[in-house]
Amino acid sequence: MDIKTIQKIKSGHTVRVWEKIKEGEKERISKFQGIVLAVKHGKEIGAAFTVRSVIDGVGVEKIYPIYSPIISKIEFLAAPKKSRRAKIYYIRNLSKKKSREKIGAAA
Secondary structure, three states: OOHHHHHHOOOOOEEEEEEEEEEOOEEEEEEEEEEEEEEEOOOOOOOEEEEEEEEOOEEEEEEEEOOOOOEEEEEEEEOOOOOOOOOOHHHHHOOHHHHHHHHOOOO
């Protein structure tokens, strides 16, 4: 992953993360799409970002280290009009419609 992609990750963005999954001898690429809730530790070596999605009515959150070799690429699908918070954990308690109104992105 390049530096420009890493610098664009911000809370409120809707992203699709392509990750490599190893199952026994085989390796496949899986995608996970959701809203970035938080970016922690800036752009340093231990930095990570949290992505949340609702799958079959259950909220699923995944934490990805930014410099992980597991991530093959990150696609940016939508950006919020304006994000007032660095960490948008309050989205967990809102409905999908209300969260779209709050962050202004196509969630």
